[in-house]
Amino acid sequence: MLKTVDSYIDAHRDRYLEELKAFLRIPSISTAPEHKEDIARAAAYTAESLKKAGMENVEIIATEGHPLVYADWLHAPGKPTVLCYGHYDVQPPDPLDEWVSGPFDPTERDGNLYARGAADDKGQFYTHVKAVETLLAVNGSLPLNVKFLIEGEEEVGGESITAYVPENRDKLHADVALVSDTAMYAEGYPSLCTGLRGLIYAEIEAIGPSRDLHSGLYGGAAPNAVYALIELLAKAKNEDGIIQIPGIYDDVEPPTPAEKRSWESLPFSEEEFLAKEVGSTALTGEPGHNVLERVWARPTFEVHGIAGGFTAAGAKTVIPARATAKVSLRLVPKQDAEKVRAAFKKFVKENTPKGVRTTVRITASSPAVSVNPDHPAIRTAAKAFGEVFDRETAYISSGGSVPIVGDFDRHLGIPTVMMGLGLPDDGLHSPNEKFSLNNYYTGIKTVARFFQEYGASAS
Numbered sequence: 001m002l003k004t005v006d007s008y009i010d011a012h013r014d015r016y017l018e019e020l021k022a023f024l025r026i027p028s029i030s031t032a033p034e035h036k037e038d039i040a041r042a043a044a045y046t047a048e049s050l051k052k053a054g055m056e057n058v059e060i061i062a063t064e065g066h067p068l069v070y071a072d073w074l075h076a077p078g079k080p081t082v083l084c085y086g087h088y089d090v091q092p093p094d095p096l097d098e099w100v101s102g103p104f105d106p107t108e109r110d111g112n113l114y115a116r117g118a119a120d121d122k123g124q125f126y127t128h129v130k131a132v133e134t135l136l137a138v139n140g141s142l143p144l145n146v147k148f149l150i151e152g153e154e155e156v157g158g159e160s161i162t163a164y165v166p167e168n169r170d171k172l173h174a175d176v177a178l179v180s181d182t183a184m185y186a187e188g189y190p191s192l193c194t195g196l197r198g199l200i201y202a203e204i205e206a207i208g209p210s211r212d213l214h215s216g217l218y219g220g221a222a223p224n225a226v227y228a229l230i231e232l233l234a235k236a237k238n239e240d241g242i243i244q245i246p247g248i249y250d251d252v253e254p255p256t257p258a259e260k261r262s263w264e265s266l267p268f269s270e271e272e273f274l275a276k277e278v279g280s281t282a283l284t285g286e287p288g289h290n291v292l293e294r295v296w297a298r299p300t301f302e303v304h305g306i307a308g309g310f311t312a313a314g315a316k317t318v319i320p321a322r323a324t325a326k327v328s329l330r331l332v333p334k335q336d337a338e339k340v341r342a343a344f345k346k347f348v349k350e351n352t353p354k355g356v357r358t359t360v361r362i363t364a365s366s367p368a369v370s371v372n373p374d375h376p377a378i379r380t381a382a383k384a385f386g387e388v389f390d391r392e393t394a395y396i397s398s399g400g401s402v403p404i405v406g407d408f409d410r411h412l413g414i415p416t417v418m419m420g421l422g423l424p425d426d427g428l429h430s431p432n433e434k435f436s437l438n439n440y441y442t443g444i445k446t447v448a449r450f451f452q453e454y455g456a457s458a459s
Helices: 002-011 013-024 033-053 122-139 159-167 225-234 257-264 270-278 291-296 337-351 376-389 403-412 437-457
Strands: 056-061 068-073 081-087 107-109 112-114 145-151 176-179 191-196 198-207 300-308 322-331 357-366 394-398 416-419 434-436
Touching: 002 013, 002 122, 002 437, 013 033, 013 112, 013 122, 013 437, 033 056, 033 068, 033 122, 033 145, 068 159, 081 122, 081 403, 112 437, 122 145, 122 437, 145 159, 159 403, 176 403, 176 437, 191 376, 198 225, 198 337, 225 300, 225 322, 257 291, 257 394, 291 394, 322 337, 337 357, 376 416, 376 437, 403 416, 416 437, 434 437
Parallel strands: 081 145, 081 176, 176 416, 191 394
Antiparallel strands: 056 068, 068 145, 107 112, 112 434, 191 416, 198 322, 198 357, 300 322
């Protein structure tokens, strides 16, 4: 039966690819109001693809933001239910002049498909749709129950799905979620992500004098809002990169021995990471922790930008009255997001230079997530992934955040199989985003095999 399924996918490769290309031609940029109609077209295309695949109860759900798309197939009594998630919205393609081919003109090149959204996330979640279509075409039924929930706001915060999930627990009830919105560790290395760092994103506003002041008349006496932020932020980490916010490391646990063994088996080169991915003269971070630990299992504090004062061409000798810094903290499992938020606000208050008032605004907050690799669905997914790629599946973590995974855990009480099919060099959010054509087809086979084996394991 597995050979039959794989043969069907191979026989329909051209059609499956052309359908994905049609999807990628829709410029569904969620952050741009002028693309509202394109967002609606992408939602409609998603719904129509699910119908053609054989899914039932397909609906486009209006929200205060962009639409959600839901579908289900529930004719496998006694079998598990998998909730498939994805997003049809994409990032803006700028800068356009750096694209070799048009961002919404999907182009095959060197075994890859280049287009905005190819890997993030249209190409990846479309493998779920095609896996369902394949199984229904070959067998006339699915080996388990399947639900889809696809959103159009992932790139702008996902507020609508965050509100929808807790209000629709019964409708979304499942045994496990399936998300393909991460990357394999390396080409040819099947990898399941079992840990995600959480995120606290904040703006710090500093206010000094009542107005911008002449630096000649007031310099040396008046507080400077930009410099106050520099002083404050410089206290947040020491020269070794160790965060100085009291209590930040209290609940941080080291990687388990099993995690360390899995990470040590990966083909990681610090020199290649520095040269090919970071591109600086040296790496930074906490002493005593290797690079993978620092990006997967340690909390971080980063400054993303400072605005204030005069930045135009020429000179204007002012002491800025106001300045704003955008910062983030990445959290690891066991850290309490509320506790860290409180500690951060206290740190800012206690370290604000004299003559300056500061305000902290938390604009996003999500906890870290860890998934038990011994869960039956995770074990089955790892087995299926390894069989298709003919290599043992590695368990990895991600330094990034996928908030919906936490929502599924918190509100539905289910773990998530994070089956990334992208590659680290796919250029997400950058010009020339790509998705490996081999990973697209083998991804469909992997999802189909996971459905078959997970359904069979519940017999």
